[in-house]
Each structure stands twice: as structure tokens, then as C-alpha cells.
Amino acid sequence: MNGLLLVAGREIRTQVRSKAFVVGLVIMVLLVGAISFAPKVLGGPDSYKVGLVASERLPVWGDTKIEWKDYADEAGAQRAVLDGDVDAALVGGTRVLTDGAIDDQLGLLLQSAHREAQIGSSGVKITPLSMESVGADTRYQKTRSGIAVVLVIVLFMLIIGTPMMVAMGVVEEKGSRIVEILLTSVRPWQLLGGKILGLGAVGMINLVAILVAGLGGALASGLAVDFPPGMAGIVVGVCVWFVLGYVFFAALAAALGSLVSRQEEVGNVLTPMTMTMMASYGVAFYSVKEPTSLVATIVSYIPPFSSMVMPVRSAAAEVPLWQVLISAGLMVAGVVVVVLLAARIYERAVLRTGARVRLRDVVTSR
Amino acid sequence: MSSRRADIGVFWAAAVRDIIGHMLETEELRKTFGTGKVALDRVSFAVRPGEMFGFVGANGAGKTTTMRIVMGVLEADSGEVRWKGGPLGFAERRRFGYMPEERGLYQKMKVAEQIDYFGRLHGLSPAASKKATAELVERLGLTERTKDAVEALSLGNQQRVQLAVALVHDPDVLILDEPFSGLDPIAVDALAEALRERARGGVPVIFSSHQLDLVERLCDSVGIISAGRMVASGTVDELRGAEGRKLRVIVADPKPGWADGLSGELTVEGGREVLVTEEDDDQRVLRAAMSAGRVEHFGVERPTLTEIFKEAVA
Secondary structure, three states: OHHHHHHHHHHHHHHHHOHHHHHHHHHHHHHHHHHHHHHHHHOOOOEEEEEEEOOOOOOOOOOOEEEEEEOOOHHHHHHHHHHOOOOEEEEOOOEEEOOOOOOHHHHHHHHHHHHHHHHHHOOOOOOOOOOOOOOOOOOOHHHHHHHHHHHHHHHHHHHHHHHHHHHHHHHHHHHOOHHHHHHHHOOHHHHHHHHHHHHHHHHHHHHHHHHHHHHHHHHHHOHHHHOOOOHHHHHHHHHHHHHHHHHHHHHHHHHHHOOOOOHHHHHHHOHHHHHHHHHHHHHHHHHHHOOOOHHHHHHOOOOOOHHHHHHHHHHHOOOOHHHHHHHHHHHHHHHHHHHHHHHHHHHHHOOOOOOOOOHHHHHHOO | OHHHHHHHHHHHHHHHHHHHOOOEEEEEEEEEOOOOOEEEEEEEEEEOOOOEEEEEEOOOOOHHHHHHHHOOOOOOOEEEEEEOOEEOOHHHHOOEEEEOOOOOOOOOOEHHHHHHHHHHHOOOOHHHHHHHHHHHHHHOOOHHHOOOEHHHOOHHHHHHHHHHHHHOOOOOEEEEOOOOOOOOHHHHHHHHHHHHHHHHOOOOEEEEOOOHHHHHHHOOEEEEEEOOEEEEEEOHHHHHHHHOOEEEEEEEOOOOOOOOOOOOEEEEEOOEEEEEEOOOOHHHHHHHHHHHOEEEEEEEEOOOHHHHHHHHHO
16 A cells, blocks of 8 residues: 555656646636636626616616616717717607617617506506426526536546556656566556556646636636536536546556557557547537437446546536436446456556557466 | 584584575576577576676576566566575565666656655655665765756766665665666776675675676676576686686797697787696796796786686687
8 A cells, every 4th residue: 555655646746746737737727717707708798778868767677787877868868879888878768779780688678668668657567477497497508508518628638638647657667667676666556556546636636626716717707606506516526527537547548558668659559548538528528519318318328438428418407316326336337347457457568568568468368 | 522513513504594594596497488589498596695696698698587587577487586595575576676677767756756766665664765865875976966857867877876776775685787887987886886885785786797807806606698598607716617727828039849848829929929728737837938938927817707708608
């Protein structure tokens, strides 16, 4: 155990001190922070300014706020419209002045408020329609999709990037034969496990920093009020899925990496794994748009694809807990199988320096 | 009388136990690679405590393969490596110091940190590892470079760090593959001294080298391996013994045919006649030489390890 922790500690120290780690982390944090601000900046305004000339305020209801401003005459109101001080001006309760065509939403709002005011003055009382969804709760659809998109990208980068570092580390040790010295003082499983644990911790630091930046940005920008219920569950789920997906791919990356002795060969030997990841990524991205589709649903149960698709699916739409648990259970089983297999391959291949070791040889030999 | 003999017997038994008790032995190691090439064929040798064992042989003769098998990096097809008379396992090897053929260090890791890391991996406590690192850094003249990345060091200094990594846990046995290659004469002396010191401390030291003069100077015993077979082993003197003692005689302006009565060869070197003979009676040779003229040189010619080596692998 001690050896494992020593190896893990070295991996963490080496990574955390490297420039690439610090720069990468800062960029990701800024990017995700910015994304959680963006909807507020880019989205349509949710309040308008309307000038009044010899008019009553209209009875506007709903989420949209209107700030009323009185003007003495039409000329003053016209100037205010042209200067952009107000979005529109209501003159004499009958005409609306705008600079160009009126904003759709404001136009509708003013028309219906006007109608209601007219009818109301004739003594008829109108009860606003109450809205009720009998389908899925779609109130949070936009936010859910937004969160899902960010998750797809973050999970993809971390689940592909961190195992890549594992593979490069394995090849560095094999190629330089440090592994020969290491394996006279620690067991192969300690070396492999320590590396996966250490770099996983580094990935986790990245993930947590990004989540904190995203949630912090959302709270600061006020976007957080649109968060769907169960946001905490989504966040915890993402961390758990990252761990599962990471361990799966990291073990695979280490096993494949141990077959070669040169850094140049890493990309080549990892191709089957990167293809699998790209496929997971593709389905995960599709699940953002179609979280309830059959494809997304099925793939969200299949390891290792589930590690990317399930968290995205459950962010993009509500997924019953039992489904998540079944998928997670299958993934855990997949992780156990891959880790055992990878340990076996690694142990046999990592000391065979020179030409690329054939997978068949290490799997079938004694 | 008989009790005294018994005492002597006990004494010898204890002495033998003591030597075997710290001996590193290989017995009949065999290794064939997948391609069918026989890498090792019944390689056996023994290194006593405090002995420096020089391992020499042409490239590809099997030195590295043998050392890797001793270190457990490679598995022999048959044969055994024994330490202190028993089988050699992971726990024992963890107390060995090893320098592989291709240098293995983390290029981007700092010198002191790296030595300390390996100390910890070999099971030293944090304090003990720090202390050992500080001592080694000082002794190997790396004090100024402790905070530099290994990749920033010269080859010689990298080699010192590599040695420090092999020595940090005060190993029970040292196995070094080509530790002297690529070093300048001063670095060679420093490394040689470091190894001698360990040997004096009772540690068996095995190293391979192509620098035969160095091996001859440093080692108590030598193993010559050729095409996977140990063709000769023993002390340099023992190996010489097999060769037979030779006398080398130079006489200035000798009478022609003076050496006719002696065996050996008369050759001309730099305009002078030189007699190299294996005659047992050196005095007879000397008398013959003196009667032939002025004796400029008369000495026992000791074959160098290079000569022994060439003879052995021929």
C-alpha cells in the first residue's frame, strides 16, 4: 500500500507543478466560468423601458418587467426612442412609437395588455389562463441542455486526456527502463495502481475546479435560479461517472501503453481506445439534443459508453434513479474486468523492451 | 587432540557458513529467447561478500541478460539465483542496488527528489531517505545540482545520480550494468572508489564492463562470458595461472643464436630482439642472456586481462 501511495504522490506532485497543468486549469476554469455567464449576456432582455405620453400604465403581468417613464410631449418621447433611452413609447393610449420594427415580445405584450385594459374598463373581468404541463417538465429544458453541453465537453476532455497521461507515463518508464529499477522495489500492481490513482486525483482536481467555476459563475450571474431541481445530484453523479470512466480508460491506456517502448508509438497503440472514446463522445453529444431517444437510452447502459452518455442524459432530462444505478452497476463490473485484464497485460509487457509486444502474446502466455 | 580437531572443524564450518551466508550465486542459468536464440547456457558463478566481480564479454554475450535475471527483471528458463544460500525473492531483491544498462531516470525530476523517491520506494523512512540522499549527494559531488532536473545534467553527472539511486538504500548487493561507460577518467575514479567502499563494507559487487584494464585493476574476480557461456571465471591471477608464466628478455647486441637452447619465441621489436619464453628455470634463462650480452630487460611477463579475454573467447 505504501508503495502505491508513494507512486501516486509522485504523479500528483509532478503534474501539479507542471506548467501545462496550471495553464490548462486556468483556461478551463475561465472558459467554464464565462459560459455560465454567457446566457445572461447573450440572451434576450427580460425587462423593457416604455415611455408614456398622456397614457395610463398598462396592466402587464407575467415574468417580464416594464419600466415606465413619463414624457411631457410626443416630441420628447420620440427623441427618447431615437436615443435608445426607451424601447418604445405609448402616445395617448393608442399609438406606439418605436425605432424600426418593434421587439416581437414587447409588441405582443403591449397589445395584450392594451386589450385587457380595454376589456377591463368595460367591466368584464379576465382570469389569465393557467398553464399546466402534462408531459415532462420542460421549464428547465434550456438550462438542462446548456449544462449537458458543458458536461459533454468537460467529461470528454478529462476522460480522454487523463488516461492519455497514464499511457505516456507508462511508456516513459518503460522506454527509459526506470521500470526495471522500480519493479525491484515495488510490485507491478503498486506501480500501475499508484499511477492511475495519482493521475486520477489530478483529473479530479481539474473536474472539481471546473464544476466550482461553473456553479460559482452561475450563482454570480443569477443563472442558478434556472437550475433544474436535483442539481446537486447531477454534480455528484458527474464526479462518480468521471471516476468510473476514468479508471476504465486509464487501465486500458496503461495496458496498451505497456506494449510499446517509444512515445511516438503511443498514439498508434491507443487507437482502439481513442475510437471507443470518440464513439462515446458522439453518442453523448447526440444525447444532449435527444436525451429520451432510444439510442441514447440503450447506450447509456453499455460500459464504457455509459460513463459519458449517462451523466449527460441525466443532465439533459430527468432519468429515474434506478436506471442510473443499473447503468452504474454495469459500469462497475466493466471496470473490474478491464482493471484485472489490464494488470495482467501490464505486468507481462512492461519489462519486454524493444519492439512492440503483441497483445495476443501477453494475454495467452502463461 | 581430538577435541582440538573438533574445534577446528567447528571453526571451518562457521567460516564456510559465514561466506555462503552472504554469497550471491547463480547456478546453471539458461535462457532462450522467443526467436530460438540461446542467450544463456548454464551460467554459474558465485560472488563472495566484499568481493568485486567483473563481468566481461563481447556485446550480446549475455552479461545484461544474466544481470536482469539476477534482478528478477527477466525470468530464466531454468537454473537458480541464490542469495545467502537460499532462493532470491522480491523482499531480498528490494535490498539490492541496481543500475540497468540503459539509464533509467525521470528526466524532468529534480536530482535530490529523485534519489529520495527511490530511497522511499526501497522502504526507507522519510527521515532516513532524506539523510541518505543528502550524504550521497555530498559524496558524489552533486551538491550544487540537487535542485536541477536530471535532463539538465551532463552524462557524467546523470550517471552519478543513477549510482546514487542504486546506493541510496544501502543495498546488500550491488548489480551494475556498464557503470563506467561514457565516463571521463576522473569520474571513473570517483565511481571506482564508491564501489570499493561498498565492497569493503562486505557487499558483493557485480559489474559489467568493456574496459578490461579497469576490471583488472578493480576486481577481485572476473567472469568471462562468451555466446551465453561462462568460459572462464576466477581471480585474475587464477586466470593467468591457466595461461602459464612467461619471461620476457631483451639483450643488447646479443651473440647470434644465443637463445637456441631455450624454448619460446624470439621476435624483433623496435630493432631489438625480444625473447618470450615459458621456461620454468628463470635462472637458466638469465644466465644464458648474460652470457649473450648486456641484459637490458628481464622480467616476468604477466598477461593482461585483455590477453586472457581474447584467448578465452577465441
